[in-house]
Amino acid sequence: MAKVESSILPGGIISRPGSTSDYKTGTWRVKKPVVDLDRCTGCLLCWIYCPEPAIQKRNDGKIEFDYDYCKGCGICSVECPSKAIKMVEE
Amino acid sequence: MSLLQPKTLKPMSTSEAIAYAVKQANVDVIAAYPITPQTIIVERLSEYVNNGELDAEYIAVESEHSAMSACVAASLTGARVFTSTASQGLALMHEVLYIASSLRCPIVMAIANRALSAPINIHCDHSDMMGSRDAGWIQIFVENGQQAYDRIFQAFKLAEDEDILLPVGVNLDGFFLSHAVEGIATISDSEAAMFLPPRKAKYYIDSSMPMTFGAFALPDWYFEIKHQVVEAMEKVPKKLAEIEEIYYKMTGRRYGHVGAYKTDDAEVCLICAGSAAATAKFAVTSLREKGIKAGLLSIRLFRPFPAESILPHIKDVKALVVMDRAMSPGAPSAPIGQDIKTVLYDAGLNIPVANYVYGLGGRDISVAEFENIITKIIEDLKAGRPIERGVRYWGLRI
Amino acid sequence: MQAIELKKLVEVRFHGRGGQGVVTAARLLAEACLLENKYSLSFPEFGPERSGAPVRAYVRISDEPIEVRSLVYDPEIVVSIDPKLSSSVEILAGLDDEGVVIINSKNVEEALLKAISSKPRAKLFYVDARGIALSLGDARFENSAILGAFAKATGIVSLSSLESVLRTRFKGAVLENNLKAMRLGYDKVGQA
Numbered sequence: 001m002a003k004v005e006s007s008i009l010p011g012g013i014i015s016r017p018g019s020t021s022d023y024k025t026g027t028w029r030v031k032k033p034v035v036d037l038d039r040c041t042g043c044l045l046c047w048i049y050c051p052e053p054a055i056q057k058r059n060d061g062k063i064e065f066d067y068d069y070c071k072g073c074g075i076c077s078v079e080c081p082s083k084a085i086k087m088v089e090e
Numbered sequence: 091m092s093l094l095q096p097k098t099l100k101p102m103s104t105s106e107a108i109a110y111a112v113k114q115a116n117v118d119v120i121a122a123y124p125i126t127p128q129t130i131i132v133e134r135l136s137e138y139v140n141n142g143e144l145d146a147e148y149i150a151v152e153s154e155h156s157a158m159s160a161c162v163a164a165s166l167t168g169a170r171v172f173t174s175t176a177s178q179g180l181a182l183m184h185e186v187l188y189i190a191s192s193l194r195c196p197i198v199m200a201i202a203n204r205a206l207s208a209p210i211n212i213h214c215d216h217s218d219m220m221g222s223r224d225a226g227w228i229q230i231f232v233e234n235g236q237q238a239y240d241r242i243f244q245a246f247k248l249a250e251d252e253d254i255l256l257p258v259g260v261n262l263d264g265f266f267l268s269h270a271v272e273g274i275a276t277i278s279d280s281e282a283a284m285f286l287p288p289r290k291a292k293y294y295i296d297s298s299m300p301m302t303f304g305a306f307a308l309p310d311w312y313f314e315i316k317h318q319v320v321e322a323m324e325k326v327p328k329k330l331a332e333i334e335e336i337y338y339k340m341t342g343r344r345y346g347h348v349g350a351y352k353t354d355d356a357e358v359c360l361i362c363a364g365s366a367a368a369t370a371k372f373a374v375t376s377l378r379e380k381g382i383k384a385g386l387l388s389i390r391l392f393r394p395f396p397a398e399s400i401l402p403h404i405k406d407v408k409a410l411v412v413m414d415r416a417m418s419p420g421a422p423s424a425p426i427g428q429d430i431k432t433v434l435y436d437a438g439l440n441i442p443v444a445n446y447v448y449g450l451g452g453r454d455i456s457v458a459e460f461e462n463i464i465t466k467i468i469e470d471l472k473a474g475r476p477i478e479r480g481v482r483y484w485g486l487r488i
Numbered sequence: 489m490q491a492i493e494l495k496k497l498v499e500v501r502f503h504g505r506g507g508q509g510v511v512t513a514a515r516l517l518a519e520a521c522l523l524e525n526k527y528s529l530s531f532p533e534f535g536p537e538r539s540g541a542p543v544r545a546y547v548r549i550s551d552e553p554i555e556v557r558s559l560v561y562d563p564e565i566v567v568s569i570d571p572k573l574s575s576s577v578e579i580l581a582g583l584d585d586e587g588v589v590i591i592n593s594k595n596v597e598e599a600l601l602k603a604i605s606s607k608p609r610a611k612l613f614y615v616d617a618r619g620i621a622l623s624l625g626d627a628r629f630e631n632s633a634i635l636g637a638f639a640k641a642t643g644i645v646s647l648s649s650l651e652s653v654l655r656t657r658f659k660g661a662v663l664e665n666n667l668k669a670m671r672l673g674y675d676k677v678g679q680a
Contacts, residue, residue: 005314005321010255011194012315013293014302096527101519212534234557266557270531271515273522365557372556454559 021069025052029072031087037062039084046076046085099273104235104262107274108174108200109134111242113144114282118169118289121149121160125179126212127264128202132174154179158186158197165195166303168294170246173197176264177204180218184225190257191226191319193304196249196289197257198242199227203364203415204264205451213452214264216364220416220425226319228258228326229393231363233349235272237390238262240343243277243286247333250289253325261392263365265452281340323394330391347396349388352378353403356385358467361404361430362413363389366448366455370413373460384464389426397433404434409467409477410443413455413484417447424481442477448484455485498644499560500547503579504569507539509631513569514545516635516657520649521549529554542573549644565642568592569634571618577603585609590641592617592634596680612680613641620672629669636673647674 009015042061047053054070055063077085102110109131112120120139122132138144147164151157154175165171175183180201190197201219205211219229230245232238238260245258262268277285293301307315327347338344351371353359360370367388377384387403389396404410414424423431427445434441444467449455463484470477500517504510511532518530526549533544546560564584568574574591577599583589586609591600594616604612617633632654639647647670654666 005318008311008314009293010318010322011192011303012305012307012311014305015293017300019302095525096522097525099522101515101522101528234555263557265534266531269511269534270529270557271518272529272554273527368555369558456558456561457556458561 024068025071026054026066026068029067029070029090031072031074032067032070032090033065033072033074033076033085034088035063035065036084036086039082041082041084043081045079045081049075049079051075094275096273099275101271102235102239102274103130103269103271104232104238104267105130105202105269106134107235107239108242108260108262109138110276111239111282112172112198113138114277114279115170115172115243115246115286116283116288117144117146117172119147119149119161119164119171120173121151121157121164121171122173122175123151123154123157123179125154125176127204127214127268128174128176128179128200130268131200131202135172154182155186158183158190161197161199162186162190162193162195163295165190165197166193166295168289168291168296170250170289171195171197172199174200174202176202177206177212177218180222181206184222187222187225187227187257189304192316194255194318194322195257196246196255198245198249199257199259200238200242201259201261202264202268203261209451211451212264214266214365214415215450215452216261216414216416216425217450219259219261220418222259223393223425226256226323227393228254228256228323229261229391230258231261231388231390231392232267233365233368233388233390235267235270235274236343237345238267239274239276240337240341240345243282244330244333244337246286246289248326248330250291251329251333252292254322254329256319256322256326261364266365275341275343277341285337285340326394327391327396327398345390347391347399348403349386349390350403351386351388353385353387353407355383357383357408357471358411358464359385359387359404359407360411360413360460360464361387361389361426362415363392363426364415366413366415366460369455369457370460373457373464376457377461377464382465382468384468392426395429395433397436400430400433401437404430404441405437405439407441408471410434410441411463411467412443412445413463414445414447415449417450422480427481442479444477444482445480446482446484453485459485496550496552497554497556498549498565499563500549500565500567501560501563502545502547502567502569503573504543504545504631505539505573506541506543508543508569509628510543510569511545513567513631513635514547516650516653517547517638517645518549519653519656520645521547523649523652524645526551527554533559563587565590565638565644567634567638569617569631574614575600580604583607583610587611588642589613590615590634590637590677592630594619601680611641613637613677614680615673615677617669617673620669620676623672624665624669626665629665632666632669633673636670636675637677639670640674640677641679647671 521528621630
């Protein structure tokens with residue numbers, strides 16, 4: 001078998017769980033989300049909506065971003081009921 | 091081949107023989123939608139599951155597209171999976187057929203070859219299967235009920251081999267075979283279990299051991315993953331021969347990649363696939379009695395095309411007759427004609443090929459017609475007339 | 489009646505209509521032949537699969553394994569299960585010169601007798617299979633009556649082998665009536 005294709009499993013199976021985390025999508029971003037912790041109520045709606053998921057819950061119940069994976073889609077800022085997330089230039 | 095006494099054989103239609111073999115192969119999942127002339131195969135299997143004779147999941151889906159989709163998913167869990175279809179059903183499966191082969195799902199499917207609409211027709215030709223020719227499936231043609239029964243076991247063993255991991259289509263002519271009842275020699279359940287132990291998949295869907303199946307692949311990987319199917323295909327002829335050897339030791343029956351009959355000294359060799367091969371054999375016998383040096387080569391393994399097995403039988407003939415039970419409108423040759431001409435070209439041979447399309451929509455071809463076809467070519471050769479190239483249509487009313 | 493000598497290959501063509509058990513009769517005959525250690529092959533030729541439509545079914549019987557898969561064109565034996573088709577000369581198409589014809593009829597129509605007279609060595613048998621079946625309460629027994637007549641007229645297969653096959657397929661009153669119909673067909677078949 002050709003060397004290149006034998007380096008992957010049959011049918012392109014990826015056998016290592018969580019290998020997608022190798023692929024840092026944060027570089028795709030044009031604008032980044034910034035949270036105003038005074039307005040954040042910790043409702044975690046942003047955490048539900050984030051497609052990546054690049055939002056994590058802090059010990060105090062509020063949120064922070066994982067910029068390695070945040071693509072800057074802005075859904076979190078649209079959905080935040082207390083307008084605590086703003087999209088700003090990098 | 092050893093001959094068994096007729097009274098020791100079980101009377102079964104080819105459809106019933108296939109269902110019986112699938113039961114003995116102890117499949118885990120069957121997902122199928124009934125369609126003429128395949129219906130009896132899945133009907134019998136649903137009875138086996140219903141009355142407890144077969145411990146399998148029978149998924150009664152709402153279409154063939156769903157049937158093949160369910161088969162792919164079931165196969166990825168490591169299950170042994172069977173389905174069956176024909177004609178429009180196979181056409182409806184089309185996009186999923188490619189997924190099954192590229193995701194390396196060792197599904198076995200019996201295809202009761204039937205014409206494609208329109209006009210709507212329930213009878214035999216190979217158009218359905220030829221439409222999925224390039225889907226990455228191993229394709230086997232059978233010529234009678236016994237071959238169908240035996241090939242089911244071989245198909246599972248071949249498909250599930252870790253070096254192969256490809257789906258297999260076992261093609262039987264609709265009605266000519268599917269509804270024909272004859273005596274079938276069967277193996278015992280314990281022989282079946284010995285020949286075909288439960289499938290042991292190396293990679294399968296398991297929530298305790300997560301893996302990704304069917305991931306997206308961009309230009310950086312798509313080509314290589316597709317080419318893996320070609321690599322696996324290339325291993326099939328040798329692997330099938332090994333599997334047949336084991337089966338032969340158990341049953342005394344073996345079929346090979348091609349069926350050759352009196353090809354050794356043949357001047358004209360006729361090539362065809364499916365049940366017509368058996369009829370053509372009778373014609374060759376009759377022509378030999380008249381002193382005409384005819385031979386027959388039946389294509390039993392169609393994908394991968396067994397060029398190495400074919401060439402020794404045809405390299406010394408004066409002309410070839412290739413009979414196709416499917417059209418390829420606008421193509422320079424019909425499907426098997428194209429493959430044979432490629433084999434000849436690659437071997438540097440310029441043997442004339444008379445390529446006929448015949449028997450569409452179940453139109454019968456008789457022993458006498460096969461004799462006429464071969465006799466005409468022999469006469470052309472004797473008279474020094476060139477063999478007409480391109481595609482001709484046998485049995486078409488003009 | 490003289491038994492037909494089993495040549496290398498004997499071909500049988502059944503005529504009838506959807507619902508009359510044409511395909512079943514062909515299959516039962518093929519299974520009975522296997523029991524007698526003869527190779528056999530039976531297969532139907534369907535048009536549209538519906539009740540009442542003309543159906544043909546074929547049986548090949550041989551001392552050797554059977555390979556030919558085409559339809560039957562020159563049958564040694566023609567059997568008509570449908571009473572109306574039984575008066576049609578079309579059922580004689582391709583009949584072997586020494587062939588045997590078995591029809592479902594009380595008597596033989598003049599036209600059929602005339603048509604078969606071109607083959608002086610062919611034999612014509614008739615049995616009122618419908619009458620037999622109706623006397624047992626159901627026209628559906630007529631294929632068994634015809635098979636009984638087949639056994640007597642051709643001698644290719646014995647009545648007891650056909651009965652054995654019936655026993656593997658049916659039970660209870662259905663079996664009993666089919667057995668009776670078969671026996672009556674065997675006893676009552678006559679040569680024209």
